[in-house]
Amino acid sequence: MLPIQIDYKRCNGCGICEKNCPGDLIYSDEKTGLPYIKYPDECWFCGACRIDCPKNCLDIKFPLTSL
Amino acid sequence: MHSEHFIQTDVLVVGGGSAGTMAALEAKKQGVDVVLVDKAGIYRSGCGAAGNDHFLSVLETGPDWDTPEVFLKWYQRLTQGLVDTKIAENTFLKRSKQLTVELEEMGIPMKEGEDGGYIRTRSFAQPGDYFINFDGRALKPKISKIAESAGVKFITNVAVVDLLTNQGKVVGAVGFHIRTGEFYIFQAKAVVLATGNATRMYENPSGLPFNAWHSPYNTGSAQAMALRAGAEVKNPEFVNYTITPKNFSASALNAVVGMGGYLVNAKGERYVFKYHEKGEQGPRWAMPWGTYWEEVEGRGPCYFDLRHLSDSAKKHLIEHLLPVDKNTFMDYCEQKGIDPGTDLMEVQISEGQHPAFLGSVSGIFVDEHCRTTVPGLYAGGACAVGIGSLAGSMCFGQAAGAEAGAYAQGTEMSELVQPQVDELRELTYAPMSSRGDFNYTEAENKLRQIMSDYVSISRNEEGLAAGLSELKALKKLFGQIKAENGHDLMRTHELRDLLLISKAITTGALDRKESRFGLSHYRRDFPETKEEWHKSTHLSLKDGVLNIRYVEPYN
Numbered sequence: 001m002l003p004i005q006i007d008y009k010r011c012n013g014c015g016i017c018e019k020n021c022p023g024d025l026i027y028s029d030e031k032t033g034l035p036y037i038k039y040p041d042e043c044w045f046c047g048a049c050r051i052d053c054p055k056n057c058l059d060i061k062f063p064l065t066s067l
Numbered sequence: 068m069h070s071e072h073f074i075q076t077d078v079l080v081v082g083g084g085s086a087g088t089m090a091a092l093e094a095k096k097q098g099v100d101v102v103l104v105d106k107a108g109i110y111r112s113g114c115g116a117a118g119n120d121h122f123l124s125v126l127e128t129g130p131d132w133d134t135p136e137v138f139l140k141w142y143q144r145l146t147q148g149l150v151d152t153k154i155a156e157n158t159f160l161k162r163s164k165q166l167t168v169e170l171e172e173m174g175i176p177m178k179e180g181e182d183g184g185y186i187r188t189r190s191f192a193q194p195g196d197y198f199i200n201f202d203g204r205a206l207k208p209k210i211s212k213i214a215e216s217a218g219v220k221f222i223t224n225v226a227v228v229d230l231l232t233n234q235g236k237v238v239g240a241v242g243f244h245i246r247t248g249e250f251y252i253f254q255a256k257a258v259v260l261a262t263g264n265a266t267r268m269y270e271n272p273s274g275l276p277f278n279a280w281h282s283p284y285n286t287g288s289a290q291a292m293a294l295r296a297g298a299e300v301k302n303p304e305f306v307n308y309t310i311t312p313k314n315f316s317a318s319a320l321n322a323v324v325g326m327g328g329y330l331v332n333a334k335g336e337r338y339v340f341k342y343h344e345k346g347e348q349g350p351r352w353a354m355p356w357g358t359y360w361e362e363v364e365g366r367g368p369c370y371f372d373l374r375h376l377s378d379s380a381k382k383h384l385i386e387h388l389l390p391v392d393k394n395t396f397m398d399y400c401e402q403k404g405i406d407p408g409t410d411l412m413e414v415q416i417s418e419g420q421h422p423a424f425l426g427s428v429s430g431i432f433v434d435e436h437c438r439t440t441v442p443g444l445y446a447g448g449a450c451a452v453g454i455g456s457l458a459g460s461m462c463f464g465q466a467a468g469a470e471a472g473a474y475a476q477g478t479e480m481s482e483l484v485q486p487q488v489d490e491l492r493e494l495t496y497a498p499m500s501s502r503g504d505f506n507y508t509e510a511e512n513k514l515r516q517i518m519s520d521y522v523s524i525s526r527n528e529e530g531l532a533a534g535l536s537e538l539k540a541l542k543k544l545f546g547q548i549k550a551e552n553g554h555d556l557m558r559t560h561e562l563r564d565l566l567l568i569s570k571a572i573t574t575g576a577l578d579r580k581e582s583r584f585g586l587s588h589y590r591r592d593f594p595e596t597k598e599e600w601h602k603s604t605h606l607s608l609k610d611g612v613l614n615i616r617y618v619e620p621y622n
């Protein structure tokens with residue numbers, strides 16, 4: 001399971017989450033221009049990607065071992 | 068061949084977190100050219116990326132405790148004289164009151180009290196309510212915007228690898244773009260290091276190494292670069308631990324004890340009093356220390372207990388502090404199925420790291436003008452020893468920027484030494500052409516295994532010596548790590564820095580034949596705190612060897 005889950009029906013591809021991520025884990029898909037997490041194992045669960053999302057379409061899901 | 072960028076500036080600030088952004092802004096105010104470089108995006112980067120909730124400030128509102136004098140006396144006791152309080156005096160105490168007002172003018176909600184005043188709380192044995200509870204979710208983007216608008220040139224997604232020197236002076240730095248791999252050469256009259264703390268060298272209780280108390284993307288670069296450039300690092304053997312919710316490295320402890328929350332063991336007993344007379348109001352180290360012994364002696368698991376708090380205290384904690392301090396706090400609670408107000412919340416001892424929280428004594432050695440021992444090189448924030456915390460780092464950064472700006476104004480630009488640039492270019496890209504078949508994750512896992520097995524909570528002579536030789540063996544394998552792209556290259560250089568930091572921790576710990584600051588340095592073979600060891604370790608690097616000198620405490 002990915003630590004961040006994006007609702008692509010609502011995402012507008014603005015790229016804010018990609019710019020915000022302090023570990024540079026989020027990239028944009030070259031074809032669709034939409035974000036995806038390329039390095040899920042390196043997530044800090046900080047919420048910086050979600051905090052400024054204008055569409056409120058990003059969820060954080062904790063892996064079982066971090067609960 | 069990677070394309071190259073050459074950038075000349077008066078002041079170069081490395082690391083655009085809480086301290087670096089303030090350093091750049093302050094240097095700019097001196098009227099010099101300033102470049103701020105960060106491997107992340109600056110607007111949301113570093114430990115304060117997603118917000119902070121406690122702002123340390125001495126406001127001089129009347130009571131005795133709210134004065135610089137009382138604060139300094141307490142800080143001296145907290146750090147056991149291992150930190151020169153002149154730094155706190157010159158950086159933090161001269162600026163915290165003013166900065167509080169400035170933040171408010173910027174639109175950061177500082178006065179959150181129902182009466183329109185500040186809400187102030189205390190924690191960690193403070194003599195007064197120094198922590199303003201505030202809504203700092205917008206703090207990082209706001210100060211970044213102000214710095215950029217003031218004319219600071221931002222260079223983002225560039226990881227700095229090493230400093231450039233000429234005749235014993237720092238004259239610039241080199242780095243690379245973490246996506247494109249392009250090479251960056253910076254020439255500057257003064258450099259301010261502000262890359263924060265050091266994490267990821269110890270195993271994480273959740274098994275997820277990036278699930279760290281402080282930012283996992285801070286890997287002690289400044290400390291490692293400073294050592295390689297000839298500067299000194301202080302007291303690395305004191306590794307810091309805190310208490311976090313089970314499997315989730317949120318730095319919630321400050322908020323919890325600040326609001327009067329308890330720590331209880333499996334029998335429901337408040338146990339911290341057994342280990343420190345002030346209980347949960349004692350210094351931070353008392354809590355991991357007590358929790359360790361409760362667990363070792365069979366009284367774990369341990370818990371945060373907030374059930375006794377008033378409804379308004381619970382509301383403040385759950386709505387205003389915890390989810391501002393760690394943006395995902397309530398997601399964790401929800402997904403774990405607990406309500407922090409009514410349920411006990413299991414806790415753990417966090418992974419070890421080098422964060423400069425208030426009272427930390429480890430990092431780059433600087434004087435009260437934020438100068439390292441190398442001309443042209445300044446440092447501020449969590450990477451240096453001075454004053455920790457968010458507000459402490461911001462003020463420390465501000466002071467470092469002001470000092471570096473003033474120095475740059477009176478200095479000529481020095482030449483770069485071309486063979487040194489060429490050598491560092493080669494070193495930077497070596498992992499891209501490595502013929503080895505390790506990836507950075509495998510090598511980093513090995514580092515964590517070594518540090519956790521031999522150099523963590525329970526230390527002894529033989530274990531530390533074994534750790535040191537394992538680290539040497541791992542260093543030999545470093546050339547066999549293969550990087551496929553800019554991201555891999557960034558993580559590989561992070562590991563290079565972590566290897567040096569780990570060696571520094573182990574070297575300091577092996578020599579210090581006593582125990583001090585609870586779990587931070589607990590030698591099973593020398594369990595007592597000894598007067599003859601009441602001094603600071605200063606490490607420097609020469610020809611690949613770490614040398615120690617000891618410095619008497621400040622009184």
Ligand SMILES: Cc1cc2nc3c(=O)[nH]c(=O)nc-3n(C[C@H](O)[C@H](O)[C@H](O)COP(=O)(O)OP(=O)(O)OC[C@H]3O[C@@H](n4cnc5c(N)ncnc54)[C@H](O)[C@@H]3O)c2cc1C
Binds near residue numbers: 120288
């Ligand atoms: C979740 C959380 C909540 C916190 N809340 C509080 C609080 O409420 N109150 C409080 O007092 N303290 C708090 N702290 C601590 C506080 O945030 C830090 O002490 C402070 O941010 C340190 O500032 P800094 O500038 O030294 O480091 P950081 O702000 O972490 O900045 C370091 C910067 O350096 C960059 N960098 C690292 N290596 C390199 C490199 N090689 N090249 C280029 N750039 C690099 C990073 O990307 C980062 O931007 C909190 C910490 C965390 C993690």
Ligand code: SF4
Binds near residue numbers: 037042048049
């Ligand atoms: S939670 Fe933080 S680390 Fe994880 S993807 Fe979002 S911004 Fe990046």
Ligand code: SF4
Binds near residue numbers: 006014017018049055
């Ligand atoms: S910030 Fe939100 S809307 Fe913008 S790209 Fe990311 S997920 Fe999509």
